[in-house]
Amino acid sequence: MNDNISIKAEGLAKKYCKSLKRSMFYGMTDILKNIFGKSSAPGLLRKDEFWALAELNFEIKKGETVGVIGGNGSGKTTLLKMLNGIFWPDKGKLSVDGKVGALIEVGAGFQPLLTGRENIYINGAVLGMSKSEVEAKFLAIVEFAELGDFLEVPVKHYSSGMFVRLGFAIAVHSDPGILLVDEILSVGDEKFRNKCQNRIDELRKKEVTIIYVSHDLMSVKRLCSRALWLKSGEPAFFGAADQAVNAYLDSLNADYNRELAGKNKQAVIHRSGTGEAVIRKAEFSGGKYVFKTGDDMLVDAECYSEKGVKNPLFGAIIHSSSGVYIAGTNSSTGEKLEELKGKVNVRYVFEKLQLLPGNYFLSLALHDEEGRRIYDLHEQSYEFQIAVSAGEKVPASSGFMKLNCKWEYKG
Amino acid sequence: MFKQIAREIIDSKWLIYQLFKRDFSAAYRQSIFGILWIIVIPVIGIAGVFLLNRSNIVNIGETPVSFLLYAASGLAVWQIFGIGLVSATSSLAKAGPMIVKVNFSKKSLVISAFSQCLAPFLVLFTVTLILCLVEGVKATFFTLLFPVLLLPLILFTLGLGFMLALLNGIIRDIASAVSVLATFLLLFTPILYAAPKTGGYIYAVRYNPLYYLISVPRDALITGAPGHLYGYFISALLSLLIFCVCITVFHITETRIAERI
Numbered sequence: 088m089n090d091n092i093s094i095k096a097e098g099l100a101k102k103y104c105k106s107l108k109r110s111m112f113y114g115m116t117d118i119l120k121n122i123f124g125k126s127s128a129p130g131l132l133r134k135d136e137f138w139a140l141a142e143l144n145f146e147i148k149k150g151e152t153v154g155v156i157g158g159n160g161s162g163k164t165t166l167l168k169m170l171n172g173i174f175w176p177d178k179g180k181l182s183v184d185g186k187v188g189a190l191i192e193v194g195a196g197f198q199p200l201l202t203g204r205e206n207i208y209i210n211g212a213v214l215g216m217s218k219s220e221v222e223a224k225f226l227a228i229v230e231f232a233e234l235g236d237f238l239e240v241p242v243k244h245y246s247s248g249m250f251v252r253l254g255f256a257i258a259v260h261s262d263p264g265i266l267l268v269d270e271i272l273s274v275g276d277e278k279f280r281n282k283c284q285n286r287i288d289e290l291r292k293k294e295v296t297i298i299y300v301s302h303d304l305m306s307v308k309r310l311c312s313r314a315l316w317l318k319s320g321e322p323a324f325f326g327a328a329d330q331a332v333n334a335y336l337d338s339l340n341a342d343y344n345r346e347l348a349g350k351n352k353q354a355v356i357h358r359s360g361t362g363e364a365v366i367r368k369a370e371f372s373g374g375k376y377v378f379k380t381g382d383d384m385l386v387d388a389e390c391y392s393e394k395g396v397k398n399p400l401f402g403a404i405i406h407s408s409s410g411v412y413i414a415g416t417n418s419s420t421g422e423k424l425e426e427l428k429g430k431v432n433v434r435y436v437f438e439k440l441q442l443l444p445g446n447y448f449l450s451l452a453l454h455d456e457e458g459r460r461i462y463d464l465h466e467q468s469y470e471f472q473i474a475v476s477a478g479e480k481v482p483a484s485s486g487f488m489k490l491n492c493k494w495e496y497k498g
Numbered sequence: 499m500f501k502q503i504a505r506e507i508i509d510s511k512w513l514i515y516q517l518f519k520r521d522f523s524a525a526y527r528q529s530i531f532g533i534l535w536i537i538v539i540p541v542i543g544i545a546g547v548f549l550l551n552r553s554n555i556v557n558i559g560e561t562p563v564s565f566l567l568y569a570a571s572g573l574a575v576w577q578i579f580g581i582g583l584v585s586a587t588s589s590l591a592k593a594g595p596m597i598v599k600v601n602f603s604k605k606s607l608v609i610s611a612f613s614q615c616l617a618p619f620l621v622l623f624t625v626t627l628i629l630c631l632v633e634g635v636k637a638t639f640f641t642l643l644f645p646v647l648l649l650p651l652i653l654f655t656l657g658l659g660f661m662l663a664l665l666n667g668i669i670r671d672i673a674s675a676v677s678v679l680a681t682f683l684l685l686f687t688p689i690l691y692a693a694p695k696t697g698g699y700i701y702a703v704r705y706n707p708l709y710y711l712i713s714v715p716r717d718a719l720i721t722g723a724p725g726h727l728y729g730y731f732i733s734a735l736l737s738l739l740i741f742c743v744c745i746t747v748f749h750i751t752e753t754r755i756a757e758r759i
Contacts, residue, residue: 103757114668114758118751168756172601175753187601195599198520200527205520212516213602241527 092146093265093296094170098179099143101165106135129177139165140320143179150294154307154314154328156335162320163300167191167267170298185296188214188263193254199243203234203253206242210254214261224260231282232256252279259286265296304332304475340377340474347376347470354470360463364392364399364427364453369469372434377472380444380489384437384471390453395428396462402452403435406467407445413487417458427453441489442473500742503605503749510606517610522617536618537625540577544569547690559692563720567629571720572689574622575712578648579655580680582615586659587676590667594759604752605745608663612656626719638722647715647724650734654711657741660748667759683708707733 104110113133120126132138140162147153155163168174169181171189196213197206207228211221229238232253242250259266268287287310291297301307307314307328314331316324324334351370372385388401401424402417418424424431435451448467454460507514526532548565550556561568589611590597590604597604640647666672684690687708694700703709710729717724724730 110758111668114754115665117754118664118668118747121750121754122747168598172753173598173756175757189600192599196593196596198524200524201520205523209516209520212513213596213600215602218512 091148092182093149093151093184094145094147094298095182096143096145096179097181099140099166099169099176099181100130100138100178101140101162101169101174102129102132102136102177103139104133104136109133109135138320140169140317143322145315145322145325147296147298149185149296150291151313152291152297152299152311154311154331155298155300155317156302156304156307156314156331157317157323158339160319161317163317164191164269165320166317167269167298167300170265171267183265185264186215186262187265187267188258188261189267189269190255190258191267191269193251193258195254197242197250197254200241202241203229203232203238203245206253207257210257211261214258216261220261228253228256228260231260231286248276248279255283259283259290263290263295265298266290267298267300269300270302304336308332336475343472343474344375344377347472348374350470351376354468356468357466358464358468359466360453360461362463363394363460364390364396364462366451366453366463366465367391367430369451369465371469371471376470377474378440380442380473381439384435384440386435386437386449386451386469388433388435388451389430390427390433391430392427392462395426396455397426398456399424399427399462400454400456400458401433401435402450402454402458403437404450404452405442406448406450407487408447408470410467411487413442413447417452417454419456440473441491443485443487443489444473444475445487446470446472499746499749503745506603507605507609510603513603514606514610514613517606518613518616521610521614525614533617533621537621540570540573540618540622543573543690556691558690559694561692562717563635564629564633567626567633567635567720568692569690570622570629571626571716572712574619574626575648575651575716576684576687576689577615577619577622578651579708579712580615580684581618582612582652582655583659583662584673584677584680585611585614586656587662587666588673589659590663590755590759591670591673594667597756597759604755605660605748608660608748609656611663612659615655630720635720636722638718640718640724641722644715644719647718647730650730650737651711651715653741654707654733654737657737657744661744664748664751664755667755687712704729707736711737 104113113136117129143166155166157163165174167189168191169176170183171187171191172183196210198209201209207225208218208221211224211228212218216224232249232255234249234253237245237249242253245253266287287297287299291310297310299307299310311328313326314324314328315322316331316335318338323338324331367389369386369388372387375385378384386403390399390401392399400417400419402415404415405413407413424433447470449469449471450467451465451469452461453463455462526535529535531538544566547556547558547569551558551565558565586608589607592611593607597607662672662676666676686702687706688694688703689712693703693709693713707729710726710733714724714726714730
């Protein structure tokens, strides 16, 4: 392997077994085969086995920070465990150059009845530190973990935050050449997250290779130069972090769109009204159910009245997925229709939606000019989603609506 | 490969000590009598057999020294096998959550778990030494060899422990079976009673390597003149073979164990 390369995967694959009993049987037969020097044919799938990771090829340079993204069950943790040497690849070759440190569920191996001090020594030893190393870094670990008076207290009395802080402190002080980080920054309070972030930044400056697994896509963009997107155990994209995150988000949105299309097709319309005029059917234009904040949302409705109604108004209300009323409008403010008789196609154009990411329900109404007589109401019957925009930072606004505010300062 | 295994174990000695300390401290931390429990179980065992013998329910035969010294010394040596094997067998499965999260030497886990036999051994060994002094047992060349004579038993137990820990990682029944087997072997092997000199049972004793591995160091301690040295020598060779084969198998397969646990 080239001196500049930290990790190299060639055709890497890992399989699991769905059945526990069968897994036990396979385990025994594999061990027996290995004992007698026979291959257990790890490259072949047996009954109930599946590839949790397949055909992974990549090279990571020394000092590089690479993100790994993908949905649950996409193989991210399996990949980290293989990089950490916990799991052995069933196929392919994995070359790792450097001492690997892992921030995967920190604190593994802590004995709850023992004190923080005792656990620092034990965990340090488990993470490959020597006695002198632990002793030299002891104070730094205690300081980083902010244990204070709790150093001599059994860790079972620690808060979950303290527990993770201690685990993190020991792990980052083990001086790894390659650091595997799995969702660690999602634990703990803001202060702790910043501290971890700073420590990771320090390690990056020291040219430590970092493999960063996270669902926080913005942090992947910020921290990583490149990212690997895993989809159902297979590499879907490996390249610039920006591109990987965007491709992943586009794919997610396409999945949500398909899901919402199915839901909307099967949805029961909650309907009420006099029936003098009706909304026969309504759908999101172009089969698009997922939008971004600031997008236009188009809804096409087919309306019909046998007898005809004068000056009908077309209303719309948006509720959050938890049923909170957010906003409502009707066509009184726009172009009006003098009479609805027979079939009329109406297009609702919601311009530059200012909704924040989340799922919402749309209600459509057809009523008279005063809004007293409801001809037809489809209550919270059409579901749509506002997705996190790729490339946009975590929104500063909270709640349901984006507030466009400017700040002016004088004096 | 043996060099690699030896290097790994030597490099992990501090880890082994830390894991041992962790399990030992945790076992007695939340208890009032703490380490005293170590002595209670063997004492009850000895007292039970002593009473059964006194009431003529069980015949413990003719022991070379007092029954108390004979039983205490036998049980002291037995702890290495009994406690050591049971602890080692369940070591990997018990540490499952840690094994699937951290990469570290799994051999250290087995060795540290086996070392849990040290405390009960030392307690009973001390009792034995006191009884030897009280009964005026004289030390000989063999008495001084006691620690060396224990080595085959340690290798035998560790070897089996490595293999059974591996199997128990996959099939949990192994640990339960080993517990039952250990109790059976304690009764089957002449530890709390003298070895029979007549009857069909002598064959069962004659071909039981555990008998030689325990009785020779025990007799070296309490009589200074152990017998059955030929049987002991064969058993020691067998122990070495078992240890080498089992630790090799463990070494080859331990990389695949995490995913099965």
